[in-house]
Amino acid sequence: MASVSDTLPHKRERRKQDRPGELLEAALDLFVEKGFAATRVEEVALRAGVSKGTLFLYFPNKEDLFKAVVRENVVHPVNQGAAELAQFQGKTGELLEWMMLQWWRRYGATKASGISKLIMSEASNFPDLATFFREEVIKPADAMVRSVLQRGIDQGEFRPVNVDLALHSVMAPLLFLVMWKHSMGPCCPTSEQIDPEAFISQHAQLLVRGLSNS
Amino acid sequence: MASVSDTLPHKRERRKQDRPGELLEAALDLFVEKGFAATRVEEVALRAGVSKGTLFLYFPNKEDLFKAVVRENVVHPVNQGAAELAQFQGKTGELLEWMMLQWWRRYGATKASGISKLIMSEASNFPDLATFFREEVIKPADAMVRSVLQRGIDQGEFRPVNVDLALHSVMAPLLFLVMWKHSMGPCCPTSEQIDPEAFISQHAQLLVRGLSNS
Amino acid sequence: MASVSDTLPHKRERRKQDRPGELLEAALDLFVEKGFAATRVEEVALRAGVSKGTLFLYFPNKEDLFKAVVRENVVHPVNQGAAELAQFQGKTGELLEWMMLQWWRRYGATKASGISKLIMSEASNFPDLATFFREEVIKPADAMVRSVLQRGIDQGEFRPVNVDLALHSVMAPLLFLVMWKHSMGPCCPTSEQIDPEAFISQHAQLLVRGLSNS
Amino acid sequence: MASVSDTLPHKRERRKQDRPGELLEAALDLFVEKGFAATRVEEVALRAGVSKGTLFLYFPNKEDLFKAVVRENVVHPVNQGAAELAQFQGKTGELLEWMMLQWWRRYGATKASGISKLIMSEASNFPDLATFFREEVIKPADAMVRSVLQRGIDQGEFRPVNVDLALHSVMAPLLFLVMWKHSMGPCCPTSEQIDPEAFISQHAQLLVRGLSNS
DNA sequence: CATGAATGAGTGTTCATTCAT
DNA sequence: CATGAATGAACACTCATTCAT
Numbered sequence: 071m072a073s074v075s076d077t078l079p080h081k082r083e084r085r086k087q088d089r090p091g092e093l094l095e096a097a098l099d100l101f102v103e104k105g106f107a108a109t110r111v112e113e114v115a116l117r118a119g120v121s122k123g124t125l126f127l128y129f130p131n132k133e134d135l136f137k138a139v140v141r142e143n144v145v146h147p148v149n150q151g152a153a154e155l156a157q158f159q160g161k162t163g164e165l166l167e168w169m170m171l172q173w174w175r176r177y178g179a180t181k182a183s184g185i186s187k188l189i190m191s192e193a194s195n196f197p198d199l200a201t202f203f204r205e206e207v208i209k210p211a212d213a214m215v216r217s218v219l220q221r222g223i224d225q226g227e228f229r230p231v232n233v234d235l236a237l238h239s240v241m242a243p244l245l246f247l248v249m250w251k252h253s254m255g256p257c258c259p260t261s262e263q264i265d266p267e268a269f270i271s272q273h274a275q276l277l278v279r280g281l282s283n284s
Numbered sequence: 285m286a287s288v289s290d291t292l293p294h295k296r297e298r299r300k301q302d303r304p305g306e307l308l309e310a311a312l313d314l315f316v317e318k319g320f321a322a323t324r325v326e327e328v329a330l331r332a333g334v335s336k337g338t339l340f341l342y343f344p345n346k347e348d349l350f351k352a353v354v355r356e357n358v359v360h361p362v363n364q365g366a367a368e369l370a371q372f373q374g375k376t377g378e379l380l381e382w383m384m385l386q387w388w389r390r391y392g393a394t395k396a397s398g399i400s401k402l403i404m405s406e407a408s409n410f411p412d413l414a415t416f417f418r419e420e421v422i423k424p425a426d427a428m429v430r431s432v433l434q435r436g437i438d439q440g441e442f443r444p445v446n447v448d449l450a451l452h453s454v455m456a457p458l459l460f461l462v463m464w465k466h467s468m469g470p471c472c473p474t475s476e477q478i479d480p481e482a483f484i485s486q487h488a489q490l491l492v493r494g495l496s497n498s
Numbered sequence: 499m500a501s502v503s504d505t506l507p508h509k510r511e512r513r514k515q516d517r518p519g520e521l522l523e524a525a526l527d528l529f530v531e532k533g534f535a536a537t538r539v540e541e542v543a544l545r546a547g548v549s550k551g552t553l554f555l556y557f558p559n560k561e562d563l564f565k566a567v568v569r570e571n572v573v574h575p576v577n578q579g580a581a582e583l584a585q586f587q588g589k590t591g592e593l594l595e596w597m598m599l600q601w602w603r604r605y606g607a608t609k610a611s612g613i614s615k616l617i618m619s620e621a622s623n624f625p626d627l628a629t630f631f632r633e634e635v636i637k638p639a640d641a642m643v644r645s646v647l648q649r650g651i652d653q654g655e656f657r658p659v660n661v662d663l664a665l666h667s668v669m670a671p672l673l674f675l676v677m678w679k680h681s682m683g684p685c686c687p688t689s690e691q692i693d694p695e696a697f698i699s700q701h702a703q704l705l706v707r708g709l710s711n712s
Numbered sequence: 713m714a715s716v717s718d719t720l721p722h723k724r725e726r727r728k729q730d731r732p733g734e735l736l737e738a739a740l741d742l743f744v745e746k747g748f749a750a751t752r753v754e755e756v757a758l759r760a761g762v763s764k765g766t767l768f769l770y771f772p773n774k775e776d777l778f779k780a781v782v783r784e785n786v787v788h789p790v791n792q793g794a795a796e797l798a799q800f801q802g803k804t805g806e807l808l809e810w811m812m813l814q815w816w817r818r819y820g821a822t823k824a825s826g827i828s829k830l831i832m833s834e835a836s837n838f839p840d841l842a843t844f845f846r847e848e849v850i851k852p853a854d855a856m857v858r859s860v861l862q863r864g865i866d867q868g869e870f871r872p873v874n875v876d877l878a879l880h881s882v883m884a885p886l887l888f889l890v891m892w893k894h895s896m897g898p899c900c901p902t903s904e905q906i907d908p909e910a911f912i913s914q915h916a917q918l919l920v921r922g923l924s925n926s
Numbered sequence: 927c928a929t930g931a932a933t934g935a936g937t938g939t940t941c942a943t944t945c946a947t
Numbered sequence: 948c949a950t951g952a953a954t955g956a957a958c959a960c961t962c963a964t965t966c967a968t
Contacts, residue, residue, distance in 0.1 A: 107321045108409045111942065121950050123944085132942065191405035193467035194317075200471040208468070231490070235483045239490055242460035243453065249463065253407040254422070257414040269449045276445070276453055280490030303931090325959065335933050340960065517952090531836075535749045539938065549954050551940080560938065619833035621895040623750045628899040636896070659918070663911045667885065667918055674884035677891065681835035682850070685842040697877045704873070704881055704922030753963065763929050765965085774963065933965080944954075 090128045092118040097139045102184030102252070106136055106192050133196075140189060140199050144206055145182040152214060162222035163282065167274035169218060170244060174270055178248050186245070187252040215240050219281075228281040236281070243273045304342050304352075306332040311353050316398030316466070320350060320406050320413065351416055357396035359420050365390060366428050376436035377496065381488035383432060384458060388480055392462050400459065401466040429454050433495075442495040450495070457487045518556050518566075520546040525567050530612025530680070534564060534620050534627065565630055571610035573634050579604060580642050590650035591710065595702035597646060598672060602698055606676050614673065615680040643668050647709075656709040664709070671701045732770045734760040739781045744826030744894070748778055748834050775838075782831060782841050786848055787824045794856060804864035805924065809916035811860060812886060816912055820890050828887070829894040857882050861923075870923040878923070885915045 096117035100109040111132055115125040129135040151172055158165050177183055186207070193200035215237040222228035247266050255263065310331035314323045325346050329339040343349040365386055372379050391397055400421075407414035429451045436442035461480050469477070524545035528537040539560050543553040557563040579600055586593050605611055614635075621628035643665045650656035675694050683691070738759035742751040753774055757767040771777040793814055800807050819825055828849070835842035857879040864870035889908050897905065 103408070105406065105409060107319075110940090122942090123950055123952095124948085126943065127948070190463055190467045193471065195322075197471050200468050204468060204472065204476075232482070232486055235479075235486045236490070238460065238478065238483055239457060239487045242457040242487075245463070246452065246456035246459055249404050249459070253404045254414055254418065257407055257411050258418065262418075264452065265449075268446070269452055272446055272449045273453045273456075276450070276494030277490060278494070280492070280494035324957085334931095336959090337933055337961080338931075341931070344960095346959065533749075536837075538936085548952095550938090551954055551956095552952075554939065555952070558939095618891050618895045620747065621899055623746060625899050628896055632896060632900065632904075660910070660914055663907075663914045664918070666888065666906065666911055667915045670888035670915075671881065671884040673888055673891070674880065677832055677887070681832045682842050682846060685835065685839045686846065690846075692880065693877075696874070697880055700874055700877045701881045701884075704878070704919060706922075708918030708920075708922035752961090764963090765929055765931095766927080768964070769927070929966105929968085931965105931967095933963100935962100937959100937961080939959100940957080942954105942956100944952105945950105946952095947950085 089118075089120065089124070093120070093125055093128060093135070094139055094142050097135055098143050098185070099181075101136060101139055102181065102188055105188070106132075106195070111135070136192075137196065137199060140185060140196075141202065143182070143185050144189075144203060145177065145185070146207060146210060151176065155214065155218070162218060162225060162227050163278035166218055166222070166240070166278055167271060169215075170240065170270050170274050171267060173244055174247065174266055178244055178251070179266065183248045184252055186248055190245075190249065211241065212237055222281065226283060229283050231281060239277055243270065303332070303334065303338070307334070307339055307342055307349070308353055308356050311349055312357055312395060312399075315350060315353060315402060316395055319402055320346075320410060325349070347410075347412065350413060354399055354417065354420065357394075358391070358399050359424075361391050361396070362421060362425055362428075366424070369428060369432070376432060376439060376441050377492035380432055380436070380454070380492055381485060383429075384454065384484050384488050385481060387458055388461065388484055392458055392465070393480065397462045398466050400462050404459075404463065425455070426451055436495065440497060443497050445495060453491055457484065517546070517548065517552070521548070521553055521556055521563070522567055522570050525563055526571055526609060526613075529564060529567060529616060530609055533616055534560075534624060539563070561624075561626065564627060568613055568631065568634065571608075572605070572613050573638075575605050575610070576635060576639055576642075580638070583642060583646070590646060590653060590655045591706035594646055594650070594668070594706055595699060597643075598668065598698050598702050599695060601672055602675065602694055606672055606679070607694065611676045612680050614676050618673075618677065639669070640665055650709065654711060657711050659709060667705055671698065731760075731762065731766070735762070735767055735770060735777070736781050736784050739777055740785050740827070741823075743778060743781055744823065744830055747830070748774075748837070753777070778834075779838065779841060782827060782838075783844065785824065785827050786831075786845060787819065787827070788849060788852060793818065797856065797860070804860060804867060804869050805920035808860055808864070808882070808920055809913060811857075812882065812912050812916050813909060815886055816889065816908055820886055820893070821908065825890045826894055828890055832887075832891065853883065854879055864923065868925060871925050873923060881919055885912065 093114060097109070097114045100114055100117065103109075111125055112122045114135070115122045118125075125135070129138060151169070154172075155165070155169060158168070186203075189199055189203045193203075216233050219228065219231075219233045219236050219240070223230050223233070247264070247269070250264060251266075307328065311323075311328045314328055314331065317323075325339055326336040328349070329336045332339070339349070343352060365383070368386075369379070369383060372382070403414065403417045407417075430447050433442065433445075433447045433450050433454075437444050437447070461478065461483070464478060465480075521542065525537075525542045528542055528545065531537075539553055540550040542563070543550045546553070553563070557566060579597075582600075583593070583597060586596070617628065617631045621631075644661050647656065647659075647661045647664055647668075651658050651661070675692065675697070678692060679694075735756060739751070739756045742756055742759065745751075753767055754764045756777070757764045760767075767777070771780060793811065796814075797807070797811060800810070828845075831841055831845045835845075858875050861870065861873075861875045861878050861882075865872050865875070889906070889911070892906060893908075
């Protein structure tokens, strides 16, 4: 006899199963907002609606909670855009600017980018996370950018610059914006804020002009 | 025969004069290595070869110790660079590349650049430090870059781009290198290391070409 | 057979409920014995049979612990006394003497009166505590005395003296006894001890006679 | 050959001889103002114009400095007034009020009274000081007051009250004023200040009326 | 004698972690 | 499983006291 709880678990049970997920979610918010050291485990537990002791039932200590948060929330911002990118018809210069703006809108501007800032900040204390991040995020992203630049060169639109270096000319401003957004940004008066899209546009255009073969 | 004390100050005195410098050096090391919050003042003192109490004889509190470290290792270099910059004769394009390379050689490549990474990492937890850094370091540096770009525009060498945005096209790659150096870098195999000067050179040239009026 | 846990709460729970009271009692002892500044919170905790951290579970800081001690041991008794006072029927002269004796028996003669001595001793170093004490203890007590004196005047029993000054003719001897008890008293040979109730009685009678309209 | 320094010592030498005195003076001010615990020996030394180390040349530790300050500065407020008192012709009631006012003007209102407050405050930590103070100050003062009261009784002006108790009716308000002046007083708004002479006058008159034989 | 640099034991307070219930 | 009371090791900062010069 199939009881209700087989298909639609009671609230209690559903929550129980979700405990780790809810804790990870709460921890993500707080770690991103405050960093590792300044986040108190009790606050994480409270935000997840459980007691402090319960958190330690699921994660043996704060460090492991942190690592789980990072591993769980690292987003692969490449996968989504790669397909669209491949279909793009038109000048590579326009593609480059479009790609950078898309990266910002879909990733840099979202909460998810907080995890990148977090990793950059804490990498030296958690080397394994840094390695993990490099493999999962940086390498694919670099490859994508590299392919776009190579496309421009192959099509004769760009000069044959050193692609391995040029890709950082593309990524650095984006990462800079992410870092800024999560560090100095909140401390700055509005008059000193940076308009991300305006900056990306102008930077992309400078880059394309700098790369162009004319 | 002149005694030692005629030419060299007494041990006590000599040490006394050296104390602030020794403490600042130890503090720089530890702040860069562990961040502001995770650095314990006692460890700074011990590394400088004195007791905890002695540190507070020279710096009233941890925050002021940090500010002194910043002044010694970041503010001074930037100011020195600015002075040399003013004497530069020649094309602004060359000046820009030279400035970026100098920034790297004199600051980015040194231990002191860890301070910038630290600020980026912990600004949100220590708003006072962030404000201090913005006023003492970022604003002067931005003004310097802005003046170079404006020089190029005024001399007709650069197009009249938005200087407030372009300035980040100059700084972002430098800060990216610093972040990289102090976070992901140490975890990367040598094959994936970035050659900072080669990157800066190429980026500067892309930028100059992108800015140029021809 | 009903188990113990049916009638008595579990050891943990019982202790938990008792904690604040035990801490307040230990704190009263030590504050009175050593003063505010010289009392270490850890010693309070230890005397209450808990660790230092536990104290901060119940009181956010040393100052609030002290305020709680004052509320428990000074404010409450004063308020209770005031209530009984209101019900008093009879001559104001008798009321005055009765009030002074009650004040002594219920407060002055107890450990709690050490708080008044402590405040007199340390007020200048802890202005916040002084203000707190003035608002919570002195003002209500003064108001009570003032109302009694006014009652005597209104009923024609007392001459219309300056009530704001006369109030100190009532309080000063009481505070003098408290100061004496907690400072010089313990150092005096028994032959020189003051008999508090005899003194209060005679002083009250002198006062009433001095105030009386006959 | 009598050199100048025999009669008028050089500033240097004079100061050297006065060192202990200057230290005691500086210490008096600070102990009275802040109490024993809150007074820092360095501040005492600075105010006396010497270095911290020098203070320990003259006083082996803080406690002994404190005791020296007290012993040195305890004033015998009786001696001066006793002679005048003996010559007083007229009603004892007037004598009593005059004596109380004089005590206040010549002692209570001066800095010297700070030492009484200090002793009352710290007596429990320095029992030997309390004993010393009792012998040197309290006993003579009590004797004087007692003699005045006895004079009133002997002359038939006062009723035969218990003189050993009544003397506290005289002293308590005076000591209360001293304590108030050095503790709560400075923390109170001007509207709540006590006018010492007005209070003493009214209290003395209440007392005299209470004592009088009519 | 005098200095003041140096010390280190202590203070209030925080917080990750444990464990009896 | 879940709780939350309890712990104790840190940490920044203070200050009486010492001692080489």
